Amino acid sequence: MYRYYDAPFKIVKDGISLTLEQEGERLLYRSVYADKRVEKILLADRGKVLINPIEPLNKPRELTSYLLIEFERTLVVEPGSTKSIFVTYPIEIGVFIAGSNQFELIDILTLAKQKFTLYGDPRSGVICKYWKSEVYSSIPAVNPLHEGIIELSITNTTTGWVEVTKAIFNAYGMKIYYNDNLVSMRATMKIMSGRSAETDFVDAPLEEGMKKSLELYTVRRLPVVAPKFVMEVGI
Amino acid sequence: MTLEIVVYESVTLFDLLMVTLILIIAGIIAKGVALNLRKVLRDKVSKEHLEILAKTIYYSIIGIAVLSVLPILGVPPSGLLVAGGIAGIVIGFASKSVVGNLISGLFLMIERPMKLGDAVNIAGTAGVVEDIHIISTTLRTFDGLYVRIPNEKVFTSDIMDYVAHVARRLEYIIGIRYSDDADKAIGIIRKLSEEHPLTLKHPAGDIFVDNLGDNAVNIMVRIWVPSPEWYGVKKELLWKIKTALEAEGIEIAFPQRTIWFANELTSRGSAHNLPDSDSS
Numbered sequence: 001m002y003r004y005y006d007a008p009f010k011i012v013k014d015g016i017s018l019t020l021e022q023e024g025e026r027l028l029y030r031s032v033y034a035d036k037r038v039e040k041i042l043l044a045d046r047g048k049v050l051i052n053p054i055e056p057l058n059k060p061r062e063l064t065s066y067l068l069i070e071f072e073r074t075l076v077v078e079p080g081s082t083k084s085i086f087v088t089y090p091i092e093i094g095v096f097i098a099g100s101n102q103f104e105l106i107d108i109l110t111l112a113k114q115k116f117t118l119y120g121d122p123r124s125g126v127i128c129k130y131w132k133s134e135v136y137s138s139i140p141a142v143n144p145l146h147e148g149i150i151e152l153s154i155t156n157t158t159t160g161w162v163e164v165t166k167a168i169f170n171a172y173g174m175k176i177y178y179n180d181n182l183v184s185m186r187a188t189m190k191i192m193s194g195r196s197a198e199t200d201f202v203d204a205p206l207e208e209g210m211k212k213s214l215e216l217y218t219v220r221r222l223p224v225v226a227p228k229f230v231m232e233v234g235i
Numbered sequence: 236m237t238l239e240i241v242v243y244e245s246v247t248l249f250d251l252l253m254v255t256l257i258l259i260i261a262g263i264i265a266k267g268v269a270l271n272l273r274k275v276l277r278d279k280v281s282k283e284h285l286e287i288l289a290k291t292i293y294y295s296i297i298g299i300a301v302l303s304v305l306p307i308l309g310v311p312p313s314g315l316l317v318a319g320g321i322a323g324i325v326i327g328f329a330s331k332s333v334v335g336n337l338i339s340g341l342f343l344m345i346e347r348p349m350k351l352g353d354a355v356n357i358a359g360t361a362g363v364v365e366d367i368h369i370i371s372t373t374l375r376t377f378d379g380l381y382v383r384i385p386n387e388k389v390f391t392s393d394i395m396d397y398v399a400h401v402a403r404r405l406e407y408i409i410g411i412r413y414s415d416d417a418d419k420a421i422g423i424i425r426k427l428s429e430e431h432p433l434t435l436k437h438p439a440g441d442i443f444v445d446n447l448g449d450n451a452v453n454i455m456v457r458i459w460v461p462s463p464e465w466y467g468v469k470k471e472l473l474w475k476i477k478t479a480l481e482a483e484g485i486e487i488a489f490p491q492r493t494i495w496f497a498n499e500l501t502s503r504g505s506a507h508n509l510p511d512s513d514s515s
Contacts, residue, residue: 060432063461114432116461122400127461130436 001145002178002211004098007047014145016109018095020047031095031107038107044099049106052213053148053183054094055171057129059110065171065217066229068117068128069150071135075164077156077191085154086140087133087167088147090114091183094216103214111146119168120233128168139182139206148176148183151206156191164191164235169199173227176213177205184210197235200228246309254304261300269293282351286366287344332387333370339390340369349396357384358392398462402435405458405469409476410451415485417444417452423479428458431475433468435459451488 001013007020007027016033020042027042029049057065069087077083090112096103117130134140139149150169156162167189177184184206191197205212238249269289276285305311344367349355353364355374360382362374372389374382397403411420421442428440438459445455456476460468477487 061464063463115436116433117436118402118438118459122402122459125401127401127435 001093002052002180002183002213003050005049005051007049009049011051014111014143016093016111016145018051018109020049022047029095029097029106031109033109033111036109040106042097042106044097046099048098050096050098050103050214052094052096052211053144053176053178054092054108054213054216055174055176056090056092056110056112056131056148057171058092058108058216060114063116064127064129066119066126066128066168067171068119068130068166068168070130070132070166071164072132073135075135075154077154077162077164079156079159079161082153082155085152086136086138087150087152088131088140088142089133089150089185090129090131091144091146091148093145094214096214105216119231125233144178144181144183148185149206151184151186152189153187153202154189154191158191158193160194162191162194162235164189164197166231166235167197167199168229168231169201170227170229171217173201173229174215174217175201175203176215177210178213179207179210182207182210183213191235195232195234197231198228199231244309246307250307254307257304257307258297258300261296265293265296265300268296286351332385335387336370336385339386340367340371343367343372343386343390348394349399353399354397356395356397357389360384397465401462402438402459403462403465405460405465405472407456407473407476408445409454409456409480410448410488411454411480411485412488413452415452417454419483420454420480420485423483423485424454424456424476427472427475427479428456431468431472433460433464434472435461450490 001011005011005020008022009018009020011018017031019028019030021028021030023041027044027047029038029040029042031038055065055067057067067089069089071087075085090110092108092110092112094105095107095109097106112131115130117128118125119128120126139151142149152167154164167187169187174185186202186204186206187199188202189197189199238247238252240248242248242251269292272289272292273285276288349364349367351364351366354377355362355364357372357374360374360376362376362380362382365373365375365381367386369386371383371385374384376382409420409424411417421444424442425440428434428442429436434440435458440459441455441457443455445453447453458468458472480487
């Protein structure tokens, strides 16, 4: 599903219906999924549309740029070691209209469950998009329209064993890659103490031949904030 | 020539025109720079920081222009300190409230108890902060009225900022009948809360039987939501709770009183009008 499309086209998959029809000199875009319906008239010469996964922080509302993934099972990390795990994250699909070397977002869809949480206390904490994931030792088979995979490389720089129950990522650093079967990101987590860690992203695909997604958080605005996230009140 | 007419001391009419022109040009430049700054940085810097930056640059340009024209008017900048000291005392007495507001405005900008766009309640006036000027603060009340509050009043009043913290708790008391299952009702409300995308996973909601009231078993519902979404969720969730409870046969209790009579009652209808079952 993730690729360029020329108008007219119709995609029906996993309960999502996307159409772009020529209506005289204008284009009619329509998306229907779950109980949501969007219709837009595009006044464009060319009907070239890009559909790709985007940072999962826009639905139901853009309240935060942080994604918190809580692990189903607690990880206990050996001191001084670096280990990789795989976790899932919710997928949001961005529909962009392409023209004159510019892309404009016209729609965002998601089939994933939406939930938010608070990291820290109400005064100094941050609101995060919430997702709960099982921890895998290899790439799990998931539906790329529903879930993506993050390969998380965890480095314990401390001298003691550390328990990790969650990871928080900043959308401004996300580097999403996709192919027909997989949507992925690669991230790192550097444990600095029993309660703090720093997360970042690696700009590399999980498998060879994957395409890079158009990043919404750099298309819409320049990143004036650091793409890393420092978890200071518990990991 | 007319322009060489001396207005006072060595200051001529030409000097005054020059000063006026410089100040007008400075004003235009300051406005232009501030306007362009707002345009360029609109998507990159928060509205509040952008406003402070634009105002600082605007007043800096005006200030520099004023200082630069003082020598033309025969006022050396060094003499301004002495004159300023005396003038300050005079102006201070003459315009106590204005200076008070000004100082309060400066302190408000330093302390920053609220941000532009915050929903606040200042001295009983609730609304959204539209602007924090040097003399006054303007609010747009929730019913759309423009309210200007002098900064001195803002500074000395209690300020309640509804969105200063990222999360806020909403609270309902749901009264169900004594004949209903309170555990079941709590389960229904908890499920609704967990399924709502805008209620927070952590801190977890707190739902419990709070008290046994005169007419109802009162269930306390406490749920945390992101502050900007508090009002919308509060409106939406209450009705969903009510309909979900009713769908499961649990009803919201209303005031009722059971009255016991010492003697058995007979109604006029039952005494005279009811058909006799034996006669049919």
